[in-house]
Amino acid sequence: MNFPFNAFNEMGIDSTLLVSLFIGMGFGFMLEKGGFGSSKVLAGIFYGKDWRVLKVMFTAIVTAMLGLYASQGLGLINMDLIDFRPTFLGGQIVGGLLLGVGFVTAGYCPGTSMVGLVSGKLDAAFVMLGILLGVGVFEEGYSYFVGLRDWGEMGRVSLSDWMGISTGWVVLMVVAMAVAAFTAVGWGERHFAKRPVRLPRTAMAGMSTAIVGGVLVAAIQFAGPGDARAMDSAVAPDNTPLFAEEASVSAEELAGWIIEGRLDFFLIDLRGADTAEIIPGSWQTNADVLLNARTRPELPNDRPVVLIESHGQGKARAVAQVLRDLDLNAMVLSGGVQAWQTRILDPQANTPVANVYRMMMTGNSPLAEGAPPPPPRKKGAAPPAKKQKRGGGCS
Numbered sequence: 265m266n267f268p269f270n271a272f273n274e275m276g277i278d279s280t281l282l283v284s285l286f287i288g289m290g291f292g293f294m295l296e297k298g299g300f301g302s303s304k305v306l307a308g309i310f311y312g313k314d315w316r317v318l319k320v321m322f323t324a325i326v327t328a329m330l331g332l333y334a335s336q337g338l339g340l341i342n343m344d345l346i347d348f349r350p351t352f353l354g355g356q357i358v359g360g361l362l363l364g365v366g367f368v369t370a371g372y373c374p375g376t377s378m379v380g381l382v383s384g385k386l387d388a389a390f391v392m393l394g395i396l397l398g399v400g401v402f403e404e405g406y407s408y409f410v411g412l413r414d415w416g417e418m419g420r421v422s423l424s425d426w427m428g429i430s431t432g433w434v435v436l437m438v439v440a441m442a443v444a445a446f447t448a449v450g451w452g453e454r455h456f457a458k459r460p461v462r463l464p465r466t467a468m469a470g471m472s473t474a475i476v477g478g479v480l481v482a483a484i485q486f487a488g489p490g491d492a493r494a495m496d497s498a499v500a501p502d503n504t505p506l507f508a509e510e511a512s513v514s515a516e517e518l519a520g521w522i523i524e525g526r527l528d529f530f531l532i533d534l535r536g537a538d539t540a541e542i543i544p545g546s547w548q549t550n551a552d553v554l555l556n557a558r559t560r561p562e563l564p565n566d567r568p569v570v571l572i573e574s575h576g577q578g579k580a581r582a583v584a585q586v587l588r589d590l591d592l593n594a595m596v597l598s599g600g601v602q603a604w605q606t607r608i609l610d611p612q613a614n615t616p617v618a619n620v621y622r623m624m625m626t627g628n629s630p631l632a633e634g635a636p637p638p639p640p641r642k643k644g645a646a647p648p649a650k651k652q653k654r655g656g657g658c659s
Contacts, residue, residue, distance in 0.1 A: 295376060295379045300316075301376065301382075301383040302371075303380065303385070304371065306371045306372060307367075307371035315453065319446065322446065323442075326439060326478075329438060329481075330435070330474075333484075337485045348420060350417065350418065350420045351419065352415065352416060353415060353417075354413060354414070354415030354416050355409075366391075370387070370390075370394070372391045377392050417536070418536060419536015419539065419549075420550055420552075420579075421538075422434075430486060432481070432484075433482070443475060511594070511595050512597070514603075515599060515607045516608070518570065518604075519608050519617050519621040523617065523620055523621055523624065528567045529567050531547065532569060533546040533547065533573075534550055534571055534580055536550050542572065543572065551582065554583045554586065554587070555586060563592055564592075565592055565593075567593070569587060570596070571583055571596050571597065572597045574602060580597075
C-alpha cells in the first residue's frame with residue numbers, strides 16, 4: 265500500500281498501517297457523530313424523512329475532491345499512486361443492486377454497520393453476520409460468479425477518461441450536482457414543513473464556498489503543472505533512489521528499439537483492454553491482473569518487459585517491482601503515454617527518432633506491427649529456473 269505523499273517520504277508497511285488505523289478511527293468517529301450509527305437515520309433518506317445521508321456524503325465528496333485535485337493540479341501529489349478499483353460493469357451493477365436492497369432493508373451499509381456495532385446496536389450485529397455470510401458464499405462459489413464479476417471489464421478508468429474531457433470539467437460538474445441536490449433538498453424540506461422557501465445563511469455560505477472552490481480547482485487543473493514531478497527523484501530514508509534508473513526507459517529509447525526492429529522486448533499497456541492502442545503490438549491489461557498472483561499469467565523471462573501507463577508513475581512501478589522480485593527484467597516507460605504522445609507522436613516533436621518513427625508508422629513497414637507477445641507456455645513444460653539470489657540469511 266502506498267500513500268500519494270510517499271513520493272516525498274517513503275513509509276514502511278507498519279507506519280502505513282498505523283496511519284491507516286488512525287484515519288479509520290477518525291472516519292468512524294465522524295460517522296457516529298453524524299448519526300450514521302443508527303439505522304433509522306440511514307434508512308430515512310429512502311422514505312424522504314431524513315436527508316442527512318445525502319448532505320453529509322455530498323459534503324465529504326466535494327471536500328475531498330477539491331483538496332485532492334487542487335493538490336494534483338499544483339503538482340504536489342501523483343494521482344497514479346492513488347489506488348481505485350477497476351470497472352467491471354457486471355459485478356458492480358449486480359453488487360450495487362444487492363447493496364441497495366440490503367441498505368433499504370437493514371438500514372446499514374458495510375461501513376456504517378461497523379459503526380453501529382461498535383456503538384452497541386444489536387441490529388448492526390446481525391447486518392455484520394449477513395455481510396460475513398455473503399462474503400463466504402461468494403468466496404466458496406467464486407468459480408460460478410467470476411464470469412458475471414468480470415463481465416464488462418473496462419480497467420481503471422476515471423470519469424474524465426471515459427467522457428474524454430479534462431478533470432477540471434468533472435470537478436465543476438460534481439460541484440454543480442452537489443449545489444443542485446442541496447438546493448432541491450432544502451426547498452423540499454421547507455416546502456413540506458410549510459416554512460418560507462428561504463435558504464439559511466449557513467447553507468448559502470456553504471454552497472458559495474463550494475462554487476468558488478470548484479472554479480479555483482478547475483482553473484488549477486486547466487493551467488497547473490499536473491502530477492507531481494518529484495516522483496522521478498524520489499528517495500528512500502537511506503537516501504537511495506526508490507526506483508533505480510535502469511528500471512525505466514525513455515520514450516526516445518523505446519522508439520529507437522522499434523525503429524531498429526528489435527524483437528527482444530515485450531510491451532504491456534496497463535491502461536486496460538478497452539483503451540486505444542498507443543504502441544502497436546503491446547499487450548493490453550490492467551495493473552491489478554499482474555499484481556494478483558492468482559490472475560498473473562506467465563511472462564517472458566528472456567527479454568525485457570516494458571510497462572506503460574498514463575504517466576508512468578504509480579501502478580506501473582509497483583508492477584515492475586513485483587515482476588523484478590520474480591526475477592523478470594521489468595522496466596517502466598518514463599513519463600508513460602503522456603510522454604510518448606508529446607515526445608514521439610506529436611508532429612511538433614522534431615527530433616530525428618520521432619520523425620523516423622512517425623514516418624515508419626504511417627507506411628507499410630513491418631515494424632508497425634510492434635514486438636510480438638511471448639509464445640504460450642506448453643502444457644507440462646517445466647517452469648523456468650530462477651536465478652540464485654546472492655546474500656546471506658537463514659537457510
